[in-house]
Amino acid sequence: xxxxxxxxxxxxxxxxxxxxxxxxxxxxxxxxxxxxxxxxxxxxxxxxxxxxxxxxxxxxxxxxxxxxxxxxxxxxxxxxxxxxxxxxxxxxxxxxxxxxxxxxxxxxxxxxxxxxxxxxxxxxxxxxxxxxxxxxxxxxxxxxxxxxxxxxxxxxxxxxxxxxxxxxxxxxxxxxxxxxxxxxxxxxxxxxxxxxxxxxxxxxxxxxxxxxxxxxxxxxxxxxxxxxxxxxxxxxxxxxxxxxxxxxxxxxxxxxxxxxxxxxxxxxxxxxxxxxxxxxxxxxxxxxxxxxxxxxxxxxxxxxxxxxxxxxxxxxxxxxxxxxxxxxxxxxxxxxxxxxxxxxxxxxxxxxxxxxxxxxxxxxxxxxxxxxxxxxxxxxxxxxxxxxxxxxxxxxxxxxxxxxxxxxxxxxxxxxxxxxxxxxxxxxxxxxxxxxxxxxxxxxxxxxxxxxxxxxxxxxxxxx
Amino acid sequence: xxxxxxxxxxxxxxxxxxxxxxxxxxxxxxxxxxxxxxxxxxxxxxxxxxxxxxxxxxxxxxxxxxxxxxxxxxxxxxxxxxxxxxxxxxxxxxxxxxxxxxxxxxxxxxxxxxxxxxxxxxxxxxxxxxxxxxxxxxxxxxxxxxxxxxxxxxxxxxxxxxxxxxxxxxxxxxxxxxxxxxxxxxxxxxxxxxxxxxxxxxxxxxxxxxxxxxxxxxxxxxxxxxxxxxxxxxxxxxxxxxxxxxxxxxxxxxxxxxxxxxxxxxxxxxxxxxxxxxxxxxxxxxxxxxxxxxxxxxxxxxxxxxxxxxxxxxxxxxxxxxxxxxxxxxxxxxxxxxxxxxxxxxxxxxxxxxxxxxxxxxxxxxxxxxxxxxxxxxxxxxxxxxxxxxxxxxxxxxxxxxxxxxxxxxxxxxxxxxxxxxxxxxxxxxxxxxxxxxxxxxxxxxxxxxxxxxxxxxxxxxxx
Numbered sequence: 033x034x035x036x037x038x039x040x041x042x043x044x045x046x047x048x049x050x051x052x053x054x055x056x057x058x059x060x061x062x063x064x065x066x067x068x069x070x071x072x073x074x075x076x077x078x079x080x081x082x083x084x085x086x087x088x089x090x091x092x093x094x095x096x097x098x099x100x101x102x103x104x105x106x107x108x109x110x111x112x113x114x115x116x117x118x119x120x121x122x123x124x125x126x127x128x129x130x131x132x133x134x135x136x137x138x139x140x141x142x143x144x145x146x147x148x149x150x151x152x153x154x155x156x157x158x159x160x161x162x163x164x165x166x167x168x169x170x171x172x173x174x175x176x177x178x179x180x181x182x183x184x185x186x187x188x189x190x191x192x193x194x195x196x197x198x199x200x201x202x203x204x205x206x207x208x209x210x211x212x213x214x215x216x217x218x219x220x221x222x223x224x225x226x227x228x229x230x231x232x233x234x235x236x237x238x239x240x241x242x243x244x245x246x247x248x249x250x251x252x253x254x255x256x257x258x259x260x261x262x263x264x265x266x267x268x269x270x271x272x273x274x275x276x277x278x279x280x281x282x283x284x285x286x287x288x289x290x291x292x293x294x295x296x297x298x299x300x301x302x303x304x305x306x307x308x309x310x311x312x313x314x315x316x317x318x319x320x321x322x323x324x325x326x327x328x329x330x331x332x333x334x335x336x337x338x339x340x341x342x343x344x345x346x347x348x349x350x351x352x353x354x355x356x357x358x359x360x361x362x363x364x365x366x367x368x369x370x371x372x373x374x375x376x377x378x379x380x381x382x383x384x385x386x387x388x389x390x391x392x393x394x395x396x397x398x399x400x401x402x403x404x405x406x407x408x409x410x411x412x413x414x415x416x417x418x419x420x421x422x423x424x425x426x427x428x429x430x431x432x433x434x435x436x437x438x439x440x441x442x443x444x445x446x447x448x449x450x451x452x453x454x455x456x457x458x459x460x461x462x463x464x465x466x467x468x469x470x471x472x473x474x475x476x477x478x479x480x481x482x483x484x485x486x487x488x489x490x491x492x493x494x495x496x
Numbered sequence: 497x498x499x500x501x502x503x504x505x506x507x508x509x510x511x512x513x514x515x516x517x518x519x520x521x522x523x524x525x526x527x528x529x530x531x532x533x534x535x536x537x538x539x540x541x542x543x544x545x546x547x548x549x550x551x552x553x554x555x556x557x558x559x560x561x562x563x564x565x566x567x568x569x570x571x572x573x574x575x576x577x578x579x580x581x582x583x584x585x586x587x588x589x590x591x592x593x594x595x596x597x598x599x600x601x602x603x604x605x606x607x608x609x610x611x612x613x614x615x616x617x618x619x620x621x622x623x624x625x626x627x628x629x630x631x632x633x634x635x636x637x638x639x640x641x642x643x644x645x646x647x648x649x650x651x652x653x654x655x656x657x658x659x660x661x662x663x664x665x666x667x668x669x670x671x672x673x674x675x676x677x678x679x680x681x682x683x684x685x686x687x688x689x690x691x692x693x694x695x696x697x698x699x700x701x702x703x704x705x706x707x708x709x710x711x712x713x714x715x716x717x718x719x720x721x722x723x724x725x726x727x728x729x730x731x732x733x734x735x736x737x738x739x740x741x742x743x744x745x746x747x748x749x750x751x752x753x754x755x756x757x758x759x760x761x762x763x764x765x766x767x768x769x770x771x772x773x774x775x776x777x778x779x780x781x782x783x784x785x786x787x788x789x790x791x792x793x794x795x796x797x798x799x800x801x802x803x804x805x806x807x808x809x810x811x812x813x814x815x816x817x818x819x820x821x822x823x824x825x826x827x828x829x830x831x832x833x834x835x836x837x838x839x840x841x842x843x844x845x846x847x848x849x850x851x852x853x854x855x856x857x858x859x860x861x862x863x864x865x866x867x868x869x870x871x872x873x874x875x876x877x878x879x880x881x882x883x884x885x886x887x888x889x890x891x892x893x894x895x896x897x898x899x900x901x902x903x904x905x906x907x908x909x910x911x912x913x914x915x916x917x918x919x920x921x922x923x924x925x926x927x928x929x930x931x932x933x934x935x936x937x938x939x940x941x942x943x944x945x946x947x948x949x950x951x952x953x954x955x956x957x958x959x960x
Binding site for chain 1: 561563564615725730733739786920
């Protein structure tokens with residue numbers, strides 16, 4: 033999950049679409065959707081209490097234990113794709129193949145941030161994606177600690193030649209991520225020689241969080257990394273006492289030439305309108321720390337599981353169910369962009385594009401982007417999830433890799449789930465199988481499968 | 497906090513001492529205690545909302561930011577003692593001095609645990625206190641993962657030559673700490689060449705927890721370290737799949753000769769019975785990770801603050817209030833032992849020994865060890881804490897450094913406080929000022945000051 037996902041705030045105050053605010057669904061469509069009740073229950077039962085119980089969790093655990101973190105551009109990620117193509121074929125899915133996508137190839141290398149004054153101390157840190165290296169001997173400089181961009185601008189005369197440390201309070205990911213995105217640029221603009229950003233997280237146990245950052249082509253690039261909440265607060269306390277702080281920053285990060293990667297694709301071919309597509313997805317790449325189990329192993333594997341459940345039940349919808357595990361999401365949705373470029377000529381055949389990339393904890397329903405008429409239909413479909421209490425329809429789907437399609441008017445959906453602690457682990461070494469739960473993944477897979485199956489099997493495509 | 501603190505469980509189901517279960521307090525003593533109501537309120541007000549608000553937090557922050565972690569035996573710890581002696585004198589406390597105590601001098605050195613098979617991965621790890629080093633080239637061995645000592649014994653024939661990994665579930669600190677204490681010994685007894693223990697913690701973000709461990713003099717010593725919950729679970733999943741795991745463990749740990757350290761002492765001399773003592777304490781040493789802010793900077797600094805509040809109010813109790821900041825608690829209470837050896841000849845003059853070493857979060861009252869008659873009196877004193885809602889009296893004080901006195905019949909007290917997340921941070925890099933709260937420390941200091949002042953000022957010592 034990379035973009036400024038403005039919808040996260042809405043989890044707290046969701047704008048629920050339902051009841052009188054919705055257009056009414058024509059009776060025959062209502063009836064058509066109601067006729068899927070038994071199939072929906074079969075899918076749910078198979079996933080949650082039947083033979084497929086724990087299946088997506090176990091498959092994910094085996095995968096992330098085998099490959100660990102999987103940054104796009106790495107050989108490890110390509111081996112992971114090869115493995116996926118094999119296991120998807122072994123699972124008897126159809127048209128299993130990779131589709132080429134060029135991706136960024138950023139390599140972290142060795143890195144460290146050592147406080148030299150007032151005492152020697154190694155800060156826990158993670159360089160930010162895309163950061164340049166320091167010179168080989170590193171950068172040794174005095175520190176200017178600020179709590180906001182405003183404070184940086186007010187103190188711009190003190191910034192020249194210094195390492196800028198941002199100790200911004202966490203005000204929610206969509207707001208606070210600006211410090212990760214633009215911290216280096218803003219530091220350079222006032223003459224700073226590097227920037228250290230307090231991790232964009234509400235809670236930490238000495239755990240720094242990485243993520244992509246955006247240089248401005250018009251502004252000098254300076255090395256940039258995240259440090260922990262604890263260390264940022266310590267530096268801020270020291271600075272407030274007037275203590276002189278000197279840090280030695282060393283980063284060997286490299287941006288190598290783009291490399292060819294692949295989106296990983298599998299299908300259940302449609303029986304009646306095979307050229308029409310319901311796309312269901314998560315991203316297979318992760319940051320280069322942790323296991324990428326939560327972000328976004330879970331989303332990728334419940335997408336596989338949705339097709340797998342249909343295959344296990346012998347279900348073949350009228351239109352094609354296509355599952356995509358994206359590459360290069362963390363670097364800005366590079367796999368999604370490549371796929372869009374290749375397939376946009378067939379845009380009229382895309383019924384809905386779906387992506388799960390905000391966790392696979394207890395599902396509550398679906399985020400949806402589309403016309404009012406389509407929204408009313410999807411809301412009716414979501415009511416089939418009553419047995420697992422995931423019947424909410426929220427406004428505004430989220431997904432870096434499906435955004436281009438939604439911009440062009442294709443309906444979009446993302447999985448809504450309870451994830452109050454998502455940003456404790458996001459982009460950190462804490463993103464491992466330990467935060468995942470097999471039952472929660474079963475519920476997510478069931479919700480994901482029911483919605484995608486019904487939309488793929490209904491006689492008509494969603495209105496745009 | 498080092499010992500198996502069996503009382504922690506009781507925080508959940510406290511055995512409250514109060515009401516009808518208590519002996520009745522003689523009316524004149526009841527009246528005497530009631531007469532302290534105004535002074536108690538003055539202490540509370542000064543600490544919580546008056547000029548001393550945030551004082552102990554700010555003093556602690558300055559101290560831990562200056563020195564960081566402070567393992568006994570280190571030069572850094574001795575510099576920290578020098579600093580404390582200066583600031584205690586600057587605070588106009590009396591008889592400020594250090595008292596010698598010989599302490600263990602264990603040095604971690606460089607250390608790493610690298611999984612070589614099935615893939616290369618650096619485990620987050622912390623060697624355990626007192627562990628021996630590996631040979632200089634490290635130990636490379638296959639892994640045997642067990643979930644319990646019972647499983648180890650059942651699989652003893654598979655253990656020879658292997659690194660034993662314990663993936664024990666966390667069942668509460670007092671129970672689970674047995675794996676840290678005896679994991680190396682049990683591993684060696686079945687022919688294991690090293691042991692890696694899942695950290696004794698209920699929650700982790702890739703954060704290993706260290707702590708002292710106990711070799712058995714009759715059993716071969718093998719190197720031993722903690723790994724994270726996440727990594728232990730990953731290794732257990734791999735082993736359950738039949739995957740061969742090989743780890744390369746390298747530890748340069750050294751146990752150097754004992755060195756002379758100091759307990760740090762300050763007093764308010766008694767006005768009427770100066771030879772009689774109320775001892776109030778926490779330990780100044782910490783593990784060599786994090787900042788030792790929680791364990792036990794908080795306990796040490798609220799003990800200072802208790803005396804500081806009295807000094808600021810011009811209070812001088814009848815008997816001497818002695819504040820001790822211990823050394824070498826984490827290695828088994830070495831400072832406490834030395835102090836006991838020096839002062840036990842005066843045991844009849846010790847009215848009560850108090851230690852705060854289980855956190856300084858929102859206080860709820862006092863844990864107490866002593867006779868029924870003493871308990872009834874202390875319970876009456878604790879009711880003076882009604883303004884801050886800390887009036888509970890629990891059975892059984894906790895404190896490594898005061899245990900010897902309590903064993904000899906001296907009444908003992910420890911601070912009860914709400915600390916549901918204490919073991920998330922305990923002995924890890926997460927033990928920093930970020931987990932501390934100034935208001936909570938003010939409440940703790942007030943409770944600690946009121947109880948110690950009243951017991952130091954009452955006409956009679958507590959009955960034994």
